[in-house]
Amino acid sequence: MRLRNKVLIGGATVGAAVTYRALAAHDVPPLENPIGGEEEFFRWQGHRIAHTRRGSGPAMLLIHGIHAAGWSYEWRRNVDALARSFTVHTIDLLGFGRSDRPDVRYTAQLYLRLLHDFARAVINGPCTLVGSSLSGAYAAILGARDPSRFPALVLVCPTGLSRLRDPAGVGGDARRILLDAPMVGSTLFNALVSRPSLRHYLERAYANDALVTDELVDAYYATAHQPAARFAPASFIGGKLNIDVSAAVRRLGQPLLLVWGEQAREVPVEDVRRFRALKPDLELAIFDPSGSLPHDEHAREFNRLVMQFAATDAGGADG
16 A cells, blocks of 8 residues: 555656646747847857847957856846947857757856857957856956957956855755756756746845846746756756856956946855955946846946946957
8 A cells, every 4th residue: 555655646746747847838939039139159069059249349248147047138238238339249158048958068167168169259359258147257267268369357246256166066966966857857947947936036136126027037937948948057056067266367467347236145245355355456346236137237337337448448359
């Protein structure tokens, strides 16, 4: 009888998981370009990488943050203004947004190679790098490795010093493996990116809860429910995308603009001190009130600041 009950319970659990997965993915169409401009795909290691290009002038590359629902939608309030003075490129990293989402081993080094190859092949000249959160850490490392290609950097609430620095241990591996599991992983991930969970995450990311509209939640819900959406976030949740930027920041010789939100929670503003200790001549802007997405909460001020910074420090770079 006990065995029968276990079988019945197990069957019911599997059935519920399958039903939940079907319902979660129901009526979620393919993503549309949220930025406008020229839509293109870059072939990289057999995969399609979605990107856009707008404007004219010196080149600028915007790299979205990495989380369970990350994609270039994050820059929707920035591209119009920046494209008046720059050739603005946005990219959906492999495993996110409108790019392919293969079941591969996602690592920080994979994304560093992707961004380097993209800048070389698509932009093909110097460009200002603008990176958010974990992608800000990648931008710092790329800038240290190739300052002539990346003559100016804008890092928005970057990770890589006191937080998210060390690779996850056994716990991180377990979380990644669990999310990678075909049925259980899909069910757990869909729960993680349900509309209530995404709303909770976004209300933590923004200082002003009024900005967390149904439209905003729907946009992040849509990207998190594309086919194979869980693979890259599984590596992020497992800590496999983290990287230490302390040595890279110390080596940076080019201008660096650090942008932070006073009320940022995931990477608190106190981390500014650590960055300044490594590079005393950096420029700093702290928006208040603002959470982890000051470029969205204070888009007009952010755009003006970045245009002034890039025109002064990276002007003359051909796009």
